[in-house]
Amino acid sequence: MPRVNGTGQRIYAWFERRLQLEGPVKEAALHPVPRNTASWWYVFGSAAFTLLFLQIITGILLALIYVPSAAHAWDSLNVLNHQVPLGWYIRALHGWGSNFMVAIVLIHMAQVFLFGAYKFPRELTWILGVFLLLMTLGMAFTGQVLRFDQDAYWGLGIGASIMGRVPFIGGGLVHLLLGGPIIAGATLSRFFTLHVFVIPGLLLLFALTHVWMVLKLGVNEWPMPGRVVRRATYVQEYNKLAHEDGIPFVPGAFWKDLVFSGAVIAAVAVCALIMGPFGPGGQPDPSIIQTVPKPDFFFLWIYAVLSYLPPALETPFILIAPIIGIAILLALPFYAAEGEKSWHRRPVAVLVVSFVAVAWGSFTQLGTVTPWSPHMSAWSADAIPAKFLRGASPLVRQGANVFQDKQCRNCHAVGGRGGQRGPALDDIATRMTPDELRFKVVTGGGNMPAFGKNLSPAEIEALVAFLDTLHPPNQRPAVNPVNEVYTSTHASGGEDVSAAPGAAR
Secondary structure: OHHHHHHHHHHHHHHHHHHOOHHHHHHHHHOEEEHHHOOHHHOHHHHHHHHHHHHHHHHHHHHOOOOOOOOOHHHHHHHHHHOOOOHHHHHHHHHHHHHHHHHHHHHHHHHHHHOOOOOOOOHHHHHHHHHHHHHHHHHHHHHHHHHOOHHHHHHHHHHHHHHHOOOOOHHHHHHHHHOOOOOOHHHHHHHHHHHHHHHHHHHHHHHHHHHHHHHHHOOOOOOOOOOEEOOOOHHHHHHHHHHHOEEEHHHHHHHHHHHHHHHHHHHHHHHHHHHOOOOOOOOOOOOOOOOOOOOOHHHHHHHHHHHHOOHHHHHHHHHHHHHHHHHHHHHHHHHOOOEEOOHHHOHHHHHHHHHHHHHHHHHHHHHHHOOOOOOOOHHHHOOOOHHHOOOOOHHHHHHHHHHHHOOHHHOOEEOOEEOOOOOOOOOHHHOOOHHHHHHHHHHOEOOEOOOOOOOOHHHHHHHHHHHOOOOOOOOOOOOOHHHHHHHHHHHOOOOOOOOOHHHHO
Protein backbone atom coordinates (compact mmCIF):
# COMPACT_ATOMS: atom_id res chain seq x y z
CA MET A 1 0.00 0.00 0.00
CA PRO A 2 2.77 2.53 0.81
CA ARG A 3 4.22 1.72 -2.59
CA VAL A 4 0.89 2.60 -4.24
CA ASN A 5 0.76 5.86 -2.30
CA GLY A 6 4.31 6.62 -3.29
CA THR A 7 3.53 5.99 -6.96
CA GLY A 8 0.44 8.15 -6.76
CA GLN A 9 2.39 10.93 -5.12
CA ARG A 10 5.06 10.77 -7.81
CA ILE A 11 2.43 10.96 -10.57
CA TYR A 12 0.75 13.87 -8.80
CA ALA A 13 4.10 15.64 -8.35
CA TRP A 14 4.93 15.11 -12.05
CA PHE A 15 1.72 16.80 -13.18
CA GLU A 16 1.88 19.51 -10.51
CA ARG A 17 5.43 20.47 -11.48
CA ARG A 18 4.20 21.14 -15.01
CA LEU A 19 0.70 22.50 -14.45
CA GLN A 20 1.21 24.24 -11.07
CA LEU A 21 -2.50 24.17 -10.27
CA GLU A 22 -2.33 23.38 -6.55
CA GLY A 23 -1.78 26.98 -5.46
CA PRO A 24 -4.62 28.57 -7.47
CA VAL A 25 -7.03 25.73 -6.63
CA LYS A 26 -6.31 25.98 -2.91
CA GLU A 27 -6.63 29.75 -3.04
CA ALA A 28 -10.01 29.47 -4.75
CA ALA A 29 -11.29 26.72 -2.46
CA LEU A 30 -10.11 28.21 0.83
CA HIS A 31 -10.66 31.90 0.19
CA PRO A 32 -12.68 33.38 3.07
CA VAL A 33 -16.29 34.45 2.56
CA PRO A 34 -18.54 36.22 5.08
CA ARG A 35 -20.18 33.61 7.30
CA ASN A 36 -23.70 34.79 6.54
CA THR A 37 -23.20 34.17 2.79
CA ALA A 38 -23.22 30.41 3.45
CA SER A 39 -26.96 30.56 2.76
CA TRP A 40 -29.39 28.69 0.55
CA TRP A 41 -30.05 32.02 -1.18
CA TYR A 42 -26.55 31.91 -2.71
CA VAL A 43 -26.76 28.55 -4.48
CA PHE A 44 -28.41 29.52 -7.77
CA GLY A 45 -25.26 30.66 -9.57
CA SER A 46 -23.49 27.35 -8.93
CA ALA A 47 -26.57 25.43 -10.05
CA ALA A 48 -26.69 27.38 -13.32
CA PHE A 49 -23.01 26.62 -13.90
CA THR A 50 -23.65 22.92 -13.27
CA LEU A 51 -26.57 22.91 -15.71
CA LEU A 52 -24.36 24.53 -18.34
CA PHE A 53 -22.02 21.53 -18.18
CA LEU A 54 -25.00 19.16 -18.36
CA GLN A 55 -26.10 20.95 -21.54
CA ILE A 56 -22.61 20.70 -23.03
CA ILE A 57 -22.31 16.96 -22.33
CA THR A 58 -25.79 16.04 -23.59
CA GLY A 59 -25.40 18.41 -26.54
CA ILE A 60 -22.21 16.66 -27.64
CA LEU A 61 -23.98 13.28 -27.49
CA LEU A 62 -26.92 14.58 -29.54
CA ALA A 63 -24.63 16.18 -32.12
CA LEU A 64 -23.23 12.73 -32.94
CA ILE A 65 -26.62 11.74 -34.43
CA TYR A 66 -28.39 15.00 -35.32
CA VAL A 67 -28.23 16.08 -38.98
CA PRO A 68 -28.50 19.88 -39.40
CA SER A 69 -30.32 19.65 -42.71
CA ALA A 70 -33.82 20.79 -43.62
CA ALA A 71 -34.37 17.42 -45.29
CA HIS A 72 -33.05 15.21 -42.48
CA ALA A 73 -33.27 17.12 -39.15
CA TRP A 74 -36.79 15.97 -38.35
CA ASP A 75 -35.97 12.36 -39.26
CA SER A 76 -32.76 12.36 -37.19
CA LEU A 77 -34.70 13.42 -34.09
CA ASN A 78 -37.14 10.57 -34.61
CA VAL A 79 -34.18 8.21 -34.96
CA LEU A 80 -32.92 9.48 -31.61
CA ASN A 81 -36.38 9.07 -30.07
CA HIS A 82 -37.11 5.57 -31.35
CA GLN A 83 -34.00 3.79 -32.61
CA VAL A 84 -30.92 4.90 -30.64
CA PRO A 85 -30.75 3.26 -27.17
CA LEU A 86 -31.56 5.94 -24.57
CA GLY A 87 -31.53 8.55 -27.33
CA TRP A 88 -34.93 9.80 -26.19
CA TYR A 89 -33.60 10.18 -22.64
CA ILE A 90 -30.56 12.19 -23.74
CA ARG A 91 -32.90 14.47 -25.70
CA ALA A 92 -35.16 14.78 -22.68
CA LEU A 93 -32.20 15.62 -20.40
CA HIS A 94 -31.07 18.28 -22.85
CA GLY A 95 -34.55 19.80 -23.23
CA TRP A 96 -35.42 19.83 -19.54
CA GLY A 97 -31.91 20.98 -18.68
CA SER A 98 -32.49 23.99 -20.93
CA ASN A 99 -35.76 24.85 -19.17
CA PHE A 100 -34.23 24.48 -15.73
CA MET A 101 -31.21 26.55 -16.74
CA VAL A 102 -33.37 29.46 -17.95
CA ALA A 103 -35.40 29.30 -14.72
CA ILE A 104 -32.32 29.14 -12.46
CA VAL A 105 -30.60 32.02 -14.27
CA LEU A 106 -33.74 34.18 -13.99
CA ILE A 107 -34.05 33.41 -10.26
CA HIS A 108 -30.35 34.12 -9.77
CA MET A 109 -30.65 37.49 -11.52
CA ALA A 110 -33.65 38.42 -9.36
CA GLN A 111 -31.77 37.38 -6.19
CA VAL A 112 -28.68 39.39 -7.19
CA PHE A 113 -30.87 42.42 -7.90
CA LEU A 114 -32.75 42.20 -4.60
CA PHE A 115 -29.51 41.67 -2.64
CA GLY A 116 -27.84 44.67 -4.29
CA ALA A 117 -24.96 42.50 -5.52
CA TYR A 118 -24.65 44.64 -8.66
CA LYS A 119 -23.31 47.59 -6.66
CA PHE A 120 -19.67 48.65 -6.41
CA PRO A 121 -17.26 46.92 -7.05
CA ARG A 122 -19.30 44.20 -8.81
CA GLU A 123 -20.64 46.25 -11.72
CA LEU A 124 -18.89 44.16 -14.37
CA THR A 125 -20.00 40.94 -12.67
CA TRP A 126 -23.62 42.07 -13.09
CA ILE A 127 -23.07 43.07 -16.73
CA LEU A 128 -21.61 39.63 -17.45
CA GLY A 129 -24.66 38.16 -15.77
CA VAL A 130 -26.95 40.10 -18.12
CA PHE A 131 -25.07 38.73 -21.13
CA LEU A 132 -25.24 35.23 -19.64
CA LEU A 133 -29.02 35.59 -19.39
CA LEU A 134 -29.25 36.72 -23.03
CA MET A 135 -27.00 33.85 -24.15
CA THR A 136 -29.11 31.36 -22.16
CA LEU A 137 -32.28 32.62 -23.87
CA GLY A 138 -30.46 32.44 -27.20
CA MET A 139 -29.58 28.81 -26.53
CA ALA A 140 -33.22 28.05 -25.72
CA PHE A 141 -34.49 29.71 -28.92
CA THR A 142 -31.92 28.15 -31.26
CA GLY A 143 -32.54 24.76 -29.64
CA GLN A 144 -36.25 25.02 -30.46
CA VAL A 145 -35.42 25.87 -34.07
CA LEU A 146 -33.22 22.75 -34.38
CA ARG A 147 -36.26 20.58 -33.64
CA PHE A 148 -37.53 21.84 -37.01
CA ASP A 149 -41.13 20.82 -36.50
CA GLN A 150 -44.20 22.98 -37.12
CA ASP A 151 -43.70 25.08 -33.99
CA ALA A 152 -40.01 25.54 -34.80
CA TYR A 153 -40.75 26.54 -38.40
CA TRP A 154 -43.34 29.15 -37.46
CA GLY A 155 -41.28 30.33 -34.48
CA LEU A 156 -38.33 30.89 -36.77
CA GLY A 157 -40.56 32.70 -39.24
CA ILE A 158 -41.77 35.03 -36.48
CA GLY A 159 -38.20 35.57 -35.27
CA ALA A 160 -37.06 36.41 -38.80
CA SER A 161 -39.98 38.82 -39.26
CA ILE A 162 -39.02 40.57 -36.02
CA MET A 163 -35.43 40.93 -37.18
CA GLY A 164 -36.59 42.09 -40.60
CA ARG A 165 -38.22 45.15 -39.06
CA VAL A 166 -34.91 46.62 -37.91
CA PRO A 167 -34.50 49.85 -39.90
CA PHE A 168 -31.94 49.87 -42.74
CA ILE A 169 -30.21 46.57 -41.86
CA GLY A 170 -33.22 44.32 -41.23
CA GLY A 171 -33.11 42.63 -44.63
CA GLY A 172 -29.39 41.96 -44.34
CA LEU A 173 -29.83 40.50 -40.86
CA VAL A 174 -32.56 38.16 -42.10
CA HIS A 175 -30.35 36.96 -44.96
CA LEU A 176 -27.49 36.43 -42.50
CA LEU A 177 -29.73 34.53 -40.09
CA LEU A 178 -31.55 32.35 -42.62
CA GLY A 179 -28.83 32.03 -45.24
CA GLY A 180 -31.15 33.67 -47.77
CA PRO A 181 -34.55 35.37 -48.01
CA ILE A 182 -36.50 32.24 -46.97
CA ILE A 183 -36.18 29.31 -44.55
CA ALA A 184 -34.20 26.74 -46.53
CA GLY A 185 -31.31 24.28 -46.33
CA ALA A 186 -28.73 26.83 -45.17
CA THR A 187 -30.95 27.96 -42.28
CA LEU A 188 -30.46 24.91 -40.06
CA SER A 189 -26.71 24.88 -40.70
CA ARG A 190 -26.50 28.41 -39.38
CA PHE A 191 -28.61 27.70 -36.33
CA PHE A 192 -26.65 24.52 -35.66
CA THR A 193 -23.45 26.58 -35.69
CA LEU A 194 -25.00 29.14 -33.35
CA HIS A 195 -26.40 26.51 -30.97
CA VAL A 196 -23.40 24.19 -30.85
CA PHE A 197 -20.39 26.48 -31.26
CA VAL A 198 -20.99 30.23 -31.06
CA ILE A 199 -23.43 30.63 -28.15
CA PRO A 200 -21.93 27.83 -25.95
CA GLY A 201 -18.47 29.31 -26.54
CA LEU A 202 -19.66 32.74 -25.42
CA LEU A 203 -21.51 31.18 -22.48
CA LEU A 204 -18.37 29.40 -21.29
CA LEU A 205 -16.27 32.53 -21.73
CA PHE A 206 -18.73 34.74 -19.84
CA ALA A 207 -19.36 32.09 -17.15
CA LEU A 208 -15.67 31.49 -16.43
CA THR A 209 -15.00 35.24 -16.35
CA HIS A 210 -18.02 35.64 -14.05
CA VAL A 211 -16.67 32.98 -11.65
CA TRP A 212 -13.18 34.52 -11.76
CA MET A 213 -14.58 37.90 -10.75
CA VAL A 214 -16.62 36.35 -7.93
CA LEU A 215 -13.43 34.75 -6.61
CA LYS A 216 -11.43 37.95 -6.87
CA LEU A 217 -14.06 40.38 -5.59
CA GLY A 218 -15.61 38.01 -3.05
CA VAL A 219 -19.12 36.66 -2.60
CA ASN A 220 -21.58 39.44 -1.86
CA GLU A 221 -22.18 39.75 1.87
CA TRP A 222 -25.65 39.31 3.33
CA PRO A 223 -27.46 42.66 2.85
CA MET A 224 -28.04 44.17 6.28
CA PRO A 225 -30.27 47.24 6.75
CA GLY A 226 -28.10 50.25 7.39
CA ARG A 227 -24.94 48.73 5.89
CA VAL A 228 -24.42 51.23 3.08
CA VAL A 229 -22.07 50.78 0.11
CA ARG A 230 -19.56 53.62 -0.32
CA ARG A 231 -16.86 53.49 -2.96
CA ALA A 232 -14.21 54.92 -0.64
CA THR A 233 -14.65 52.39 2.17
CA TYR A 234 -16.48 49.29 0.86
CA VAL A 235 -13.46 47.15 -0.11
CA GLN A 236 -11.78 47.64 3.27
CA GLU A 237 -15.07 46.94 5.11
CA TYR A 238 -15.69 43.77 3.09
CA ASN A 239 -12.17 42.41 3.62
CA LYS A 240 -12.43 43.08 7.35
CA LEU A 241 -15.79 41.29 7.51
CA ALA A 242 -14.50 38.30 5.51
CA HIS A 243 -11.44 37.81 7.70
CA GLU A 244 -12.97 38.58 11.09
CA ASP A 245 -16.29 36.78 10.58
CA GLY A 246 -15.50 34.59 7.60
CA ILE A 247 -15.24 30.90 6.78
CA PRO A 248 -13.40 29.06 3.97
CA PHE A 249 -15.55 28.69 0.86
CA VAL A 250 -14.80 24.93 0.95
CA PRO A 251 -16.43 23.35 2.85
CA GLY A 252 -18.21 26.19 4.67
CA ALA A 253 -20.34 27.43 1.77
CA PHE A 254 -19.58 24.92 -0.96
CA TRP A 255 -21.55 22.04 0.53
CA LYS A 256 -24.85 23.87 0.06
CA ASP A 257 -23.95 24.63 -3.55
CA LEU A 258 -23.15 20.95 -4.03
CA VAL A 259 -26.38 19.72 -2.44
CA PHE A 260 -28.58 22.15 -4.37
CA SER A 261 -26.85 21.46 -7.69
CA GLY A 262 -27.28 17.74 -7.10
CA ALA A 263 -30.97 18.25 -6.32
CA VAL A 264 -31.45 20.28 -9.53
CA ILE A 265 -29.73 17.63 -11.64
CA ALA A 266 -31.90 14.97 -9.98
CA ALA A 267 -35.03 17.03 -10.75
CA VAL A 268 -33.96 17.34 -14.41
CA ALA A 269 -33.38 13.58 -14.56
CA VAL A 270 -36.81 12.82 -13.05
CA CYS A 271 -38.63 15.25 -15.38
CA ALA A 272 -36.79 13.76 -18.35
CA LEU A 273 -37.70 10.23 -17.29
CA ILE A 274 -41.36 10.92 -16.59
CA MET A 275 -42.26 13.51 -19.24
CA GLY A 276 -39.77 12.63 -21.95
CA PRO A 277 -38.30 14.85 -24.68
CA PHE A 278 -39.85 17.87 -26.38
CA GLY A 279 -41.15 16.91 -29.82
CA PRO A 280 -40.59 16.88 -32.60
CA GLY A 281 -44.18 17.61 -33.57
CA GLY A 282 -45.45 17.57 -37.12
CA GLN A 283 -43.05 18.01 -40.00
CA PRO A 284 -42.44 21.65 -41.00
CA ASP A 285 -44.77 22.49 -43.86
CA PRO A 286 -46.36 25.92 -44.41
CA SER A 287 -49.15 24.28 -46.36
CA ILE A 288 -50.34 22.39 -43.27
CA ILE A 289 -52.76 24.64 -41.44
CA GLN A 290 -54.11 22.25 -38.79
CA THR A 291 -51.72 23.69 -36.23
CA VAL A 292 -51.57 26.39 -33.59
CA PRO A 293 -47.86 27.20 -33.39
CA LYS A 294 -46.49 28.23 -30.00
CA PRO A 295 -42.97 28.93 -28.76
CA ASP A 296 -41.38 27.12 -25.84
CA PHE A 297 -42.49 27.92 -22.31
CA PHE A 298 -40.17 30.84 -21.53
CA PHE A 299 -41.16 32.70 -24.71
CA LEU A 300 -44.90 32.29 -24.27
CA TRP A 301 -45.22 35.73 -22.68
CA ILE A 302 -43.96 37.34 -25.91
CA TYR A 303 -46.50 35.26 -27.83
CA ALA A 304 -49.31 36.57 -25.60
CA VAL A 305 -48.16 40.21 -25.70
CA LEU A 306 -47.95 40.20 -29.49
CA SER A 307 -51.36 38.57 -29.70
CA TYR A 308 -52.95 41.35 -27.67
CA LEU A 309 -51.10 44.27 -29.24
CA PRO A 310 -52.79 46.09 -32.12
CA PRO A 311 -50.84 45.41 -35.32
CA ALA A 312 -49.81 49.08 -35.52
CA LEU A 313 -47.98 48.81 -32.17
CA GLU A 314 -46.15 45.57 -32.91
CA THR A 315 -43.14 47.04 -34.65
CA PRO A 316 -42.51 49.83 -32.10
CA PHE A 317 -42.82 47.32 -29.26
CA ILE A 318 -40.55 44.75 -30.91
CA LEU A 319 -37.85 47.26 -31.82
CA ILE A 320 -37.92 49.55 -28.80
CA ALA A 321 -38.92 47.53 -25.72
CA PRO A 322 -36.00 45.02 -25.78
CA ILE A 323 -33.44 47.77 -26.33
CA ILE A 324 -34.81 49.82 -23.44
CA GLY A 325 -34.96 46.77 -21.16
CA ILE A 326 -31.40 45.66 -21.88
CA ALA A 327 -30.09 49.23 -21.61
CA ILE A 328 -31.69 49.61 -18.16
CA LEU A 329 -30.14 46.34 -16.97
CA LEU A 330 -26.69 47.29 -18.25
CA ALA A 331 -26.85 50.81 -16.83
CA LEU A 332 -28.22 49.74 -13.43
CA PRO A 333 -24.87 49.25 -11.62
CA PHE A 334 -23.64 52.66 -12.77
CA TYR A 335 -26.53 54.84 -11.63
CA ALA A 336 -27.14 52.77 -8.45
CA ALA A 337 -23.60 51.74 -7.53
CA GLU A 338 -23.80 53.00 -3.96
CA GLY A 339 -26.33 52.98 -1.15
CA GLU A 340 -28.44 50.38 0.61
CA LYS A 341 -28.32 46.73 -0.40
CA SER A 342 -31.04 45.37 1.86
CA TRP A 343 -34.40 44.85 0.16
CA HIS A 344 -36.04 45.97 3.43
CA ARG A 345 -34.99 49.52 2.58
CA ARG A 346 -35.39 49.28 -1.18
CA PRO A 347 -39.18 49.08 -1.74
CA VAL A 348 -38.87 50.14 -5.38
CA ALA A 349 -36.62 47.13 -6.10
CA VAL A 350 -39.10 44.78 -4.43
CA LEU A 351 -41.97 46.36 -6.36
CA VAL A 352 -40.10 46.00 -9.68
CA VAL A 353 -39.32 42.31 -9.12
CA SER A 354 -42.89 41.63 -7.98
CA PHE A 355 -44.38 43.44 -10.98
CA VAL A 356 -42.11 41.66 -13.47
CA ALA A 357 -42.85 38.27 -11.90
CA VAL A 358 -46.64 38.80 -11.88
CA ALA A 359 -46.67 40.23 -15.43
CA TRP A 360 -44.46 37.43 -16.75
CA GLY A 361 -46.56 34.75 -15.05
CA SER A 362 -49.83 36.29 -16.22
CA PHE A 363 -48.78 36.64 -19.85
CA THR A 364 -47.25 33.17 -19.82
CA GLN A 365 -50.54 31.73 -18.59
CA LEU A 366 -52.44 33.70 -21.24
CA GLY A 367 -50.01 32.40 -23.84
CA THR A 368 -51.05 28.82 -23.07
CA VAL A 369 -54.74 29.47 -23.74
CA THR A 370 -55.05 32.58 -25.94
CA PRO A 371 -55.32 31.87 -29.67
CA TRP A 372 -52.80 33.60 -31.88
CA SER A 373 -54.31 36.32 -34.02
CA PRO A 374 -54.14 34.32 -37.28
CA HIS A 375 -57.34 32.27 -37.65
CA MET A 376 -55.91 28.81 -38.22
CA SER A 377 -59.23 27.47 -39.54
CA ALA A 378 -60.12 30.43 -41.75
CA TRP A 379 -59.39 28.47 -44.92
CA SER A 380 -62.27 26.11 -44.27
CA ALA A 381 -64.61 28.19 -42.10
CA ASP A 382 -64.78 31.32 -44.27
CA ALA A 383 -65.37 31.00 -48.00
CA ILE A 384 -64.18 33.80 -50.26
CA PRO A 385 -67.18 36.08 -50.83
CA ALA A 386 -68.85 35.40 -54.16
CA LYS A 387 -68.67 39.06 -55.22
CA PHE A 388 -64.91 38.71 -55.69
CA LEU A 389 -65.37 35.92 -58.25
CA ARG A 390 -68.28 37.13 -60.40
CA GLY A 391 -67.20 37.12 -64.03
CA ALA A 392 -63.73 35.94 -63.06
CA SER A 393 -61.55 34.12 -65.57
CA PRO A 394 -60.50 30.49 -64.97
CA LEU A 395 -57.01 31.71 -63.99
CA VAL A 396 -58.44 34.08 -61.35
CA ARG A 397 -60.69 31.33 -59.99
CA GLN A 398 -57.68 29.04 -59.76
CA GLY A 399 -55.84 31.79 -57.87
CA ALA A 400 -58.76 32.07 -55.44
CA ASN A 401 -58.44 28.34 -54.76
CA VAL A 402 -54.71 28.75 -54.12
CA PHE A 403 -55.46 31.70 -51.82
CA GLN A 404 -57.90 29.52 -49.87
CA ASP A 405 -55.93 26.26 -49.82
CA LYS A 406 -52.55 27.76 -48.88
CA GLN A 407 -53.87 29.40 -45.69
CA CYS A 408 -53.60 33.01 -46.84
CA ARG A 409 -56.97 33.60 -45.15
CA ASN A 410 -55.41 32.75 -41.77
CA CYS A 411 -53.63 36.09 -41.68
CA HIS A 412 -55.45 38.23 -44.28
CA ALA A 413 -59.09 39.22 -44.33
CA VAL A 414 -61.06 39.50 -47.58
CA GLY A 415 -64.54 40.96 -47.47
CA GLY A 416 -64.21 41.47 -43.71
CA ARG A 417 -63.59 37.78 -42.93
CA GLY A 418 -60.28 36.10 -42.14
CA GLY A 419 -57.20 36.72 -40.01
CA GLN A 420 -56.19 40.08 -38.62
CA ARG A 421 -52.42 39.76 -38.26
CA GLY A 422 -51.74 40.81 -41.85
CA PRO A 423 -53.43 43.70 -43.67
CA ALA A 424 -56.84 43.22 -45.26
CA LEU A 425 -56.50 42.57 -48.98
CA ASP A 426 -59.73 44.06 -50.36
CA ASP A 427 -57.76 46.85 -52.07
CA ILE A 428 -54.31 45.27 -52.32
CA ALA A 429 -54.27 45.70 -56.11
CA THR A 430 -54.36 49.50 -55.69
CA ARG A 431 -51.22 49.41 -53.56
CA MET A 432 -49.04 46.80 -55.26
CA THR A 433 -48.35 45.98 -58.88
CA PRO A 434 -48.42 42.37 -60.12
CA ASP A 435 -44.61 42.30 -60.03
CA GLU A 436 -44.61 43.54 -56.43
CA LEU A 437 -47.28 41.00 -55.48
CA ARG A 438 -45.30 38.22 -57.10
CA PHE A 439 -42.12 39.26 -55.26
CA LYS A 440 -43.96 39.46 -51.93
CA VAL A 441 -45.48 35.98 -52.33
CA VAL A 442 -42.14 34.43 -53.24
CA THR A 443 -39.87 36.12 -50.67
CA GLY A 444 -42.25 37.06 -47.85
CA GLY A 445 -41.30 39.79 -45.40
CA GLY A 446 -42.68 41.38 -42.24
CA ASN A 447 -44.98 38.84 -40.59
CA MET A 448 -45.44 36.94 -43.85
CA PRO A 449 -43.47 33.75 -44.50
CA ALA A 450 -41.95 33.15 -47.94
CA PHE A 451 -43.92 30.79 -50.18
CA GLY A 452 -41.38 30.59 -53.00
CA LYS A 453 -40.64 26.94 -52.32
CA ASN A 454 -44.18 25.96 -51.42
CA LEU A 455 -46.00 27.11 -54.55
CA SER A 456 -45.42 26.06 -58.13
CA PRO A 457 -44.85 28.79 -60.75
CA ALA A 458 -48.37 28.16 -62.08
CA GLU A 459 -49.87 28.56 -58.60
CA ILE A 460 -47.94 31.79 -58.06
CA GLU A 461 -49.18 33.25 -61.35
CA ALA A 462 -52.76 32.24 -60.57
CA LEU A 463 -52.56 33.72 -57.07
CA VAL A 464 -51.14 36.99 -58.39
CA ALA A 465 -53.91 37.11 -61.02
CA PHE A 466 -56.52 36.79 -58.27
CA LEU A 467 -54.87 39.38 -56.02
CA ASP A 468 -54.66 41.79 -58.94
CA THR A 469 -58.48 41.80 -59.08
CA LEU A 470 -58.82 43.00 -55.48
CA HIS A 471 -59.56 46.69 -55.88
CA PRO A 472 -62.66 48.88 -55.58
CA PRO A 473 -64.73 49.11 -58.81
CA ASN A 474 -64.13 52.85 -59.10
CA GLN A 475 -60.36 52.66 -58.65
CA ARG A 476 -57.93 51.20 -61.14
CA PRO A 477 -55.20 48.76 -60.02
CA ALA A 478 -51.59 49.79 -59.58
CA VAL A 479 -49.32 49.30 -62.58
CA ASN A 480 -45.61 49.41 -63.20
CA PRO A 481 -44.64 53.06 -63.93
CA VAL A 482 -42.70 52.09 -67.05
CA ASN A 483 -45.63 50.14 -68.45
CA GLU A 484 -47.99 52.99 -67.67
CA VAL A 485 -45.84 55.54 -69.47
CA TYR A 486 -45.44 53.25 -72.46
CA THR A 487 -49.16 52.51 -72.68
CA SER A 488 -50.19 56.16 -72.45
CA THR A 489 -47.58 57.26 -74.97
CA HIS A 490 -48.53 54.53 -77.42
CA ALA A 491 -52.22 55.32 -77.08
CA SER A 492 -51.65 59.05 -77.77
CA GLY A 493 -49.61 58.51 -80.90
CA GLY A 494 -46.23 59.17 -79.33
CA GLU A 495 -46.98 62.07 -77.00
CA ASP A 496 -46.66 61.32 -73.27
CA VAL A 497 -49.99 62.18 -71.70
CA SER A 498 -49.67 59.79 -68.77
CA ALA A 499 -50.67 60.77 -65.29
CA ALA A 500 -48.11 60.82 -62.50
CA PRO A 501 -47.01 57.21 -62.10
CA GLY A 502 -47.29 57.27 -58.35
CA ALA A 503 -50.93 58.26 -58.44
CA ALA A 504 -52.07 54.73 -59.08
CA ARG A 505 -50.36 53.53 -55.94
